[in-house]
Amino acid sequence: MFQPYVPPEQMIKDRSEYARKGIARGRSVVAMEYAHGILFLAENPSATLHKISEIYDRIAFAGVGKYSEFEDLRIAGIRLADLRGYSYGREDVTAKTLANAYSQALATIFTTQMKPYEVEILVGQVGDTPGENELFHILYDGSVADETGCVAMGGRSEDLADHLKDAYREGLSAEEAIGLAVGALSAVEDKGVEPEHLEAAVLDRTRARRKFRRLSDPQLSSILASRS
């Protein structure tokens, strides 16, 4: 079959554009460090198809974009973490290892597959002190950013980041962090966000071994009601 020569710059540009468009169609996820850990909040009309998930004791995952693709990555991450933890020790499983593996995998897919993955993912790890938290933001082409404070990704990530940047400060309580994140989501969507259309989870360092905990709709509603 005849294949026209496409310069690498052009190929990368086309693929990036394709991936960005796919991601921009989806809804957003916000991650935010607060006093006791890291909060993840997503706009998600489904109560069962999650965007946020537990990976290991201290590590959580969040994905935006195409569900089948970030679900693939989520399961691969759980497999990697559980195999590592079983072969070595539980404390030897780190967000850094996972971020590297995700970065490698996404970079390979970006250049070698028919189409790039239309996803952005976050890998968060809660530390014993706020200074030891880790947040890695990994893009469709495998580039990694090490973030602190708060991160937004997905469709309206730039607007969200603008809203969050001004209001965010260190040492927020869980309730304040949730209020801030929901406020930012409502502001960029220009409408109120119903608690049943939100998915929220925390990595809470005060918990025992498994730090990940989902917040139920009633819990979210009562937190939001008490703040408004």
Place this chain on the structure above:
Amino acid sequence: MTEPARGFPVPSYPLGANPSFADLLRATRPDGPEIGPAAGVGVPRGTTVLALRYRDGALMAGDRRATEGFAIADERIEKVFPADETSAIAIAGAAGQATEIVRLFQTELEHYEKVEGDRLSLEGKANRLAQMIRGNFPMALQGLVVVPLFAGYDERRSQGRLFRYDATGGRWEEADFHSTGSGSLSARGTLKKRWRPELGRDQAIQAAVESLFDASQEDLATGGPNPVRGIYPSVWTITSSGVSEVPEEEVRAAFEAVVQIAREEGG
């Protein structure tokens, strides 16, 4: 589906992700031929464990001794382990093999929960454990027998349930109580006398401690409570609020009550 992502252990399955960690482990690292120890090589073996149902759920207990031939290998070994937040496993038999099976089983349950976003049903957990014990059968033939008891709180039925196993992976549900290991016969004798439907927590702990105490009198491989060195049986409760170890003071108090009754009866 896309090709396996680089750096990740992703076995390819026809449809859907396989939520089993044990299968993943086998696919990533195929085992060599299973070789047990030559005859006459001693390995530590755990002895008596028991489980019973009571009002709030289920209770599991084990003595603290491991033996190697006629020698005591360990006086403080643990034989009861939480499997996840609503179930526990107690193991008698080859101690090294047993702890490995427990670790694999714990990872298996957590892995399933994370991949699927749901916990396995209690029935599902019990069946999975049976398959893992069956997987150990080649080793059992070479003397490394592992015989567990499994107890969990069934959230769908709101009650505790017990399962016992044999070395071939046979699985039976027990309605009230069971014990396994070298001292299990005399432990079960005492349990039979003491067990009532709807036992309270304190009575259930006392019945478990008395059964293990009686087993230690009849079986030289079962360790009795040792007040001098502060060694008491480990006792765990499995209820709607989770799996938790009974504090040592409570176990000691239960043991002292048992001794007191024995004195009064002139035993």
